[in-house]
Amino acid sequence: MWTKEELDRYARHIILPGVGGAGQARLRQSAVLVVGAGGLGAPALLYLAAAGVGRLGVVEMDRVELSNLQRQVLYDTSVLGQPKAEVAQARLQSLNPHVQVEVYNRRLEANNARKTLQPYDLVLDCSDNFPTRYLVNDACVLLGKPLVYGAIHQFEGQLSLFHYQGGPCYRCLYPTPPAPGSVPSCAEAGVFGVLPGVVGSLMAAEALKVLLGLGETLSGRLLLYDGLSAQFRNLRFRRRPDCPVCGEHPSVTTLQNYEEGCGISS
Numbered sequence: 001m002w003t004k005e006e007l008d009r010y011a012r013h014i015i016l017p018g019v020g021g022a023g024q025a026r027l028r029q030s031a032v033l034v035v036g037a038g039g040l041g042a043p044a045l046l047y048l049a050a051a052g053v054g055r056l057g058v059v060e061m062d063r064v065e066l067s068n069l070q071r072q073v074l075y076d077t078s079v080l081g082q083p084k085a086e087v088a089q090a091r092l093q094s095l096n097p098h099v100q101v102e103v104y105n106r107r108l109e110a111n112n113a114r115k116t117l118q119p120y121d122l123v124l125d126c127s128d129n130f131p132t133r134y135l136v137n138d139a140c141v142l143l144g145k146p147l148v149y150g151a152i153h154q155f156e157g158q159l160s161l162f163h164y165q166g167g168p169c170y171r172c173l174y175p176t177p178p179a180p181g182s183v184p185s186c187a188e189a190g191v192f193g194v195l196p197g198v199v200g201s202l203m204a205a206e207a208l209k210v211l212l213g214l215g216e217t218l219s220g221r222l223l224l225y226d227g228l229s230a231q232f233r234n235l236r237f238r239r240r241p242d243c244p245v246c247g248e249h250p251s252v253t254t255l256q257n258y259e260e261g262c263g264i265s266s
Helices: 002-007 020-028 041-051 068-071 084-095 113-117 129-144 195-212
Strands: 032-037 055-058 100-104 122-125 147-153 156-162 221-226 231-235
Touching: 020 195, 032 041, 041 055, 041 084, 041 195, 055 084, 055 195, 084 100, 113 129, 122 129, 129 147, 147 195, 156 195, 195 221
Parallel strands: 032 055, 032 122, 055 100, 122 147
Antiparallel strands: 147 156, 156 221, 221 231
């Protein structure tokens, strides 16, 4: 049953074709884990909470720094130095008290990834480094979880949906981690302040479509966004039979940490 407050809160969703009360109830029953509460995670978490996703998990071990405020819209000057996960929890529950927010104020590693991801229906990879991306992808494949992926660099962003209904995974695009030092971090290369808002919002939209069973997903497509030319491009790709984790003869059957193989952030 819906309270009057909930009906008012979700009114614009409930009247949408394809959503309705049944779809809103599905969101209320859903659980989504967001890995990373930085530039991408901030808008994604805000929109998922506002939409009424019943349970949100936040994996983030950093504290709020002044340099974050140029793009990480969950935070403000008053919370500098505080743990991002705890600030995010308070902000999201203030936005929508009907949403349960669980925080994981720790690094995601091979020895805790399965346990962390297991309770959730869907995972969003909003991390900013390759070791986490490969770990999250491998864990999602081994656990059978769909994964919404996003990444940003300077003025460009990309996103996709991995391991969804038999579709390809992250390693079908990028089979192995890049060499250390081959890709500069945002701290080294810079990032256009509004870019994470664009890509993070699109990640939230993709997550809601999956949860609601709406529209055409990004499974098998990599969506590229160029902020300088204001253009989007789609690149199609297929599941690789020789993929090391989701292929016909996978070589990755257990989780491992990748810091030594790709120690630089993207």
